[in-house]
Amino acid sequence: MNKDIERKLVAILEILNNYTEPVGANTISKKLVEKGIELSERAVRYHLKIMDERGLTKVAGKKGRIITEKGREEIKKALVADKLGFIISKILNLAYQVNLDKDGKGNVILNLSIINKKDLKKSLQIIKEILKKGYGISEKIIIFDKEEEEIAPGIIVPEKKVIVGTVCSVTIHGILLKRGIPLDAKFGGVLEVKNHEPVRFLEAINYNGSTLDPLEVFIKSRMTSILSVVKNGEGKVLATFRELPNMARDDTEKVIEEIRDLGIKAKIYLGKPNQELFGIPVTQGSTGLVIIGGLNPLAGVIESNIEAENEAMSILYKYEDLVPIKDVIN
């Protein structure tokens, strides 16, 4: 199929996917404009008919269309050409929506992990130990344990499972952005730790060269040894690499200090202007910024041979609604 049409169809599906009730061609046409696609109501109706035939959408009452399961699948598989670099745009779009204020109120980004209910207690124990050492973003987490509950559009707690939400490192990107500090997100990688200190990056996958979140990939490929890092100070942890303008270095340092009061205990390393950080050279005029991966606690769960399905950068959630992990398990 023509790529241009394909892109329009995917855009329509994405709009429908944001609604639980049926949506009409008029609304879709308006929403498309927000996505930079100009399509008349009539043209939208034409496309919807094609999508009905392909089983991607269906008529629901007089009011409009809803997306089908097949339609949802289609979104996921949308043109890879558009998805290459997808992870970087996901980071930027989410970071932009973070609005955590100095009082600890506002939206942060959560990683979501689906765990078997029976493994919850053991998993939390592991997560707690790792967070305590700063190998995660915040000691505040959330547990969704009501089966069948829809915690966000399309995200439902499966039977006999719980969903654990932990703060994602992109949250810090978002906080810095809100203070006017521009960040260039470079890559997610595996960082070697010796004597409790990071030494150098061992592996890296660029955000703009991958359709997959690098940290999810490293966890699935079993390339971490966070348990050993927490226990002996030696091993491999997940971390992300960013660059910021040298002029913004002092402000960045200040912001990082401030967020400590909000229970954000994450290990964060700010390089020196123009100097390499953990073996990674920076662009002239820039300073390196390494933030420990928010998924490290879940890497520890996987290392313990507990099944967990992790999705990085999953949803926005109010930070004030999270609870300190020490209040959940002792």
Add this chain to the structure above:
Amino acid sequence: MNKDIERKLVAILEILNNYTEPVGANTISKKLVEKGIELSERAVRYHLKIMDERGLTKVAGKKGRIITEKGREEIKKALVADKLGFIISKILNLAYQVNLDKDGKGNVILNLSIINKKDLKKSLQIIKEILKKGYGISEKIIIFDKEEEEIAPGIIVPEKKVIVGTVCSVTIHGILLKRGIPLDAKFGGVLEVKNHEPVRFLEAINYNGSTLDPLEVFIKSRMTSILSVVKNGEGKVLATFRELPNMARDDTEKVIEEIRDLGIKAKIYLGKPNQELFGIPVTQGSTGLVIIGGLNPLAGVIESNIEAENEAMSILYKYEDLVPIKDVIN
């Protein structure tokens, strides 16, 4: 440590790693020049002393130094900054050394897979089925089943294991290169197959944005369903994406025809000039070339829950010394 010195040390280690016997400072100094590093014999000796102290090398008789196990580890962990883009340079260096001629003689590149001896028969059955359908490069393979045998420098058949060598898709890159066709290796990805035909790429990791081989990553992350593709013509397979100049398109087609006589049954898809191929747009003036991943048969082994450790693009090996898989298992 100073990055420049670090790089020199790693270069010296790499030289020592290519020898089984002890090597003197004189030889090392000469070999360094080939790597673009100017270092006097005396300077080399100075560095060797440092490396002895760090346990990376050791004196072996009067003749020189050998590399230690720790030294080998060091090479693996060498500066990620140098490794970013490492996979792409590995591809180019290996492709350059392919010299398979029209009579089926000469070096090809092998992927090596370590499998438990007890799983060999079942694994070969799976590999055979997948190769028969063209979801691998060649139906010729090799089995190293002599325990403790060193099949290439540093690669030893472990106890109770066998190593299976299958032809790597970079071999085809090399064959085309020998005919003067320049290829730009873009990415390794997951390709969706429907009704026995590829439809579009679902995931991709750029070769120049990763320290890891993308296809190894996709296998470890269990993102393939090659068994289903072979059985029902529907599923996900590993494939690589390259570009070539439109002017070289006809010659490329001819070469692909020719190598069919050598038992190279790989599915290869040549796009149309300037046109996208399986959802991936090409640079203006170029044609897309998709070669099925040489590791698909091993992805099938992993999908069958048989343990296998795969290393893509592992060694160069004489094609005439491989044997048709049908002669190994029926």
